[in-house]
Amino acid sequence: MKRWMGRGTWYRPVTGMLAGTAAAVLTVGGCGASGDGSGHARLPAQRARPTGAPGSTAGSARTAAAWHRWGLTPLPDAPWPPADKPVKLTATGTVPVLTHVPTTQKVVFITIDDGQEKDPAFIEMMRDLNIPITMFLMNDAIKSDYAYFTSLQALGNHIQNHTLHHPVMSSAPLAHQKDEVCGDQKILTEEYGTAPLLFRPPYGAYDENTRTAVGECGPRAIVWWRESMQIRDMQYQDADNKLRAGDIILAHFRGPGELKGTTMTRMFGHLLRRIQEQGFAVARLEDYIQPPGRRQRAARSSSTALRAPFGP
Ligand SMILES: [Zn+2]
Numbered sequence: 001m002k003r004w005m006g007r008g009t010w011y012r013p014v015t016g017m018l019a020g021t022a023a024a025v026l027t028v029g030g031c032g033a034s035g036d037g038s039g040h041a042r043l044p045a046q047r048a049r050p051t052g053a054p055g056s057t058a059g060s061a062r063t064a065a066a067w068h069r070w071g072l073t074p075l076p077d078a079p080w081p082p083a084d085k086p087v088k089l090t091a092t093g094t095v096p097v098l099t100h101v102p103t104t105q106k107v108v109f110i111t112i113d114d115g116q117e118k119d120p121a122f123i124e125m126m127r128d129l130n131i132p133i134t135m136f137l138m139n140d141a142i143k144s145d146y147a148y149f150t151s152l153q154a155l156g157n158h159i160q161n162h163t164l165h166h167p168v169m170s171s172a173p174l175a176h177q178k179d180e181v182c183g184d185q186k187i188l189t190e191e192y193g194t195a196p197l198l199f200r201p202p203y204g205a206y207d208e209n210t211r212t213a214v215g216e217c218g219p220r221a222i223v224w225w226r227e228s229m230q231i232r233d234m235q236y237q238d239a240d241n242k243l244r245a246g247d248i249i250l251a252h253f254r255g256p257g258e259l260k261g262t263t264m265t266r267m268f269g270h271l272l273r274r275i276q277e278q279g280f281a282v283a284r285l286e287d288y289i290q291p292p293g294r295r296q297r298a299a300r301s302s303s304t305a306l307r308a309p310f311g312p
Helices: 055-068 120-131 146-153 174-192 208-217 263-278
Strands: 107-114 135-137 158-161 219-223 227-229 234-236 247-250 281-283
Touching: 055 120, 120 146, 120 208, 120 263, 135 146, 146 158, 146 174, 158 174, 174 208, 208 219, 227 263
Parallel strands: 107 135, 107 247, 107 281, 135 158, 227 247
Antiparallel strands: 227 234
């Protein structure tokens, strides 16, 4: 993010939040926060399963060598995503707000916002590690080099909507909000060949108009987060500072200027270590979400979490 709120400013994403939600307890800034944390991840293009070819010793050795190059040891393999997706989206109606994925699998999801930093080494790192990420891209930050993100997309990662100019949506009128979401939707669809299914509001700030605008522009869910990666560690929503199954982690495309000299790849390495220490694998968010239009017969089963945007 681009000094949107001034570096080091912790933006409390409560502006315009729906009244009564527990979201206000999240002290972590959407974009606008800077900090200190650590980590890693993985994922290949046509493979449903992230990390490198388990089962073969040679494959494991290759994977380990690739991770070593970044000073890391491989994360556990992510389990296969459930056939019955825990999140089911509908083509119409108010868009749900997702802070986590209801799953018992020991997985977390990494999302990376904005697009300001375009470190070529990060593309190499993602190729080596095969960790899935979801990118919420904002046009002002990416328009100088759309192709950078095409390289990350080619690894199997999805590109999602994060507005044209990164405004505080909750203080903008509906028409303005629609311009922001629809504008980014159009550009991302043209540049990357696929229409974003998900939207993340800058700073996490949204209101009812945001939900209307998002629904009218194409994305079918708003995605929030539970942890925010800083430089060496994460800020956690809960006081026990622990990841939980299905957590969505927010990170940003940031470089040394915003990370006190730390590079994007080092920050990402720290992130992976923090995930590894807690015994989680990294899964692909989109593998746990059923887009509208796919049969929704199983919809009765387990999609209740969407009704409670800021559940446990
Ligand atoms: Zn942002």
